[in-house]
Amino acid sequence: APGAGRLCEEVPQARIVACDVADREALKALLDEHRPSAVIHAAGVLDDATVANLTEAQLDAVLRAKAVAAQHLHELTDGISTFVLFSSASGVFGSAGQANYAAANAYLDALARRRRAQNLPAQSLAWGLWETGSAMTAALDTTKAYQGVLPMSDRQALALFDAALRTEQPALVTATLDLRPRTDPSPLLRTLLPPNRRTAGGDAPDRTAAMRARLAGRDADGQLSGLLDLVRAQTAQVLGHASLSTVGAGRPFKDLGFDSLTAIELRNRLRAVTDLRLPATLVFDHPTPAALAEHLRAELFGAGARPSIVDHLAQLENAMAVATGGSVDGLDAGLREDITVRLKALTAMWGDLQRGDDGTDIGERLETASDDEIFQFIDSKFGDS
Structure with a gap:
């Protein structure tokens, strides 16, 4: 030695x-x-x-x-x-x-x-x-x-x-x-703290209630955005980063440098902030900040109405992260081509929606189009697969 x-x-x-x-x-x-x-x-x-x-x-x-x-x-x-x-x-x-x-x-x-x-x-x-x-x-x-x-x-x-x-x-x-x-x-x-300091964390329920009330006043996208910022900020602190800007919403935790210890530390931090019963496998079950934020929203506010498009995109990001492990090298060439075609078609469809095929203003069209109409269009393009 x-x-x-x-x-x-x-x-x-x-x-x-x-x-x-x-x-x-x-x-x-x-x-x-x-x-x-x-x-x-x-x-x-x-x-x-x-x-x-x-x-x-x-x-x-x-x-x-x-x-x-x-x-x-x-x-x-x-x-x-x-x-x-x-x-x-x-x-x-x-x-x-x-x-x-x-x-x-x-x-x-x-x-x-x-x-x-x-x-x-x-x-x-x-x-x-x-x-x-x-x-x-x-x-x-x-x-x-x-x-x-x-x-x-x-x-x-x-x-x-x-x-x-x-x-x-x-x-x-x-x-x-x-x-x-x-x-x-x-x-x-x-038990080692002086009596006047043993309740240092006693106001945590109040902070949790305030956070829930603040998010409850937002729509689903606003709730998801707020929780995503929370997850990214807590992740940055666990990793010792000065800013949450270093934590990409769709980047897998394992690529950010997480191991079992940091995964548990993040779970503990989020549990203290949200007062939710979160499993030790939280980061592994929801492997990106976006997926984890979506899970927290569901736990805090329930499934409620049909998930928004942003929720489904987060699910897609989660599925891609899990299936590829950060690399497409292990995927069959035919499957990669099929995925590429579908993603390009989805992007083109979104472009059509923004342009407004019937000549209406994009803001007006987005206001009048329901999630069900958009989902119906997606189903017509991609089917049940």
């Missing part, structure tokens, strides 16, 4: 040995040769996914590095004075999209408590976010808070480590917490 050579130079008695600690026999051989007086287990692997999408391989990779290795160290060491497990705050607070990682760290916390109940040395430290980057946090912006946990410097982290070793508690949260008022505070963090 980077810095390993310098460590050996500064600490001559240091030895660096490669061993798969999750391999019980390999670890036993290592411990038979080197009899440690202390153990600090700091390994970890990330392989994020929501619960419904976790695979056996993802569970195995994460649990093996954390839980299996820790259990082997517990079974194969004796006579030691210190037994420290590097856990994570994700096992205490829960972490969106990291079910396997949270479970692995919760196991470490339980193992420490079990050892202490057996009068064995043990501490599990549930670390928060360190400012110093690592392979595990390379994809995170370590300057911002995550789920109520603020990044901390190496100096702060090492001070917490020293303080933890002076206590008798088997499981501690070693993290810098964000206790500022939040619209969606963790229930665990909310």
Whole structure:
């Protein structure tokens, strides 16, 4: 690892040995040769996914590095004075999209408590976010808070480590917490707030009611436009963009850089704003901002009248994004040609409507043409297919 050579130079008695600690026999051989007086287990692997999408391989990779290795160290060491497990705050607070990682760290916390109940040395430290980057946090912006946990410097982290070793508690949260008022505070963090700040998000229902009232006064297109701006703005904040202009309405979330963690964060933000019960798979079920805005409108105001043309165009954008995955390379050439012809015909039809074939003013024609008339025209051109 980077810095390993310098460590050996500064600490001559240091030895660096490669061993798969999750391999019980390999670890036993290592411990038979080197009899440690202390153990600090700091390994970890990330392989994020929501619960419904976790695979056996993802569970195995994460649990093996954390839980299996820790259990082997517990079974194969004796006579030691210190037994420290590097856990994570994700096992205490829960972490969106990291079910396997949270479970692995919760196991470490339980193992420490079990050892202490057996009068064995043990501490599990549930670390928060360190400012110093690592392979595990390379994809995170370590300057911002995550789920109520603020990044901390190496100096702060090492001070917490020293303080933890002076206590008798088997499981501690070693993290810098964000206790500022939040619209969606963790229930665990909310109990730590002073009484006059525990209801910081208490006006959220009022804001939600105001938003609904504001949108309810608009027609379907106005509602969709307002919700699309909301989705784009929240998406930009999740991705750390300064403006929603970087978030295209028809661009798939996966192309914008979304993963399971950011998908859950967007879901949580929209849930706080709308007070809707939204699934963890929200972004995957509605893969573009336009499709998601349409879904929110339906949830907030019901299906109501027949969807507008804009709604159907959003559905078309959604269908194209899902079917192509952002590329037409996988589509049959004949199918691509058929789609192209149909889209060109639809565009030509819209041009005819705007020109006004009967000589009427375009504004007058649009005012008098109903959705049903336009849909009937589309059906006559394209049929039921």
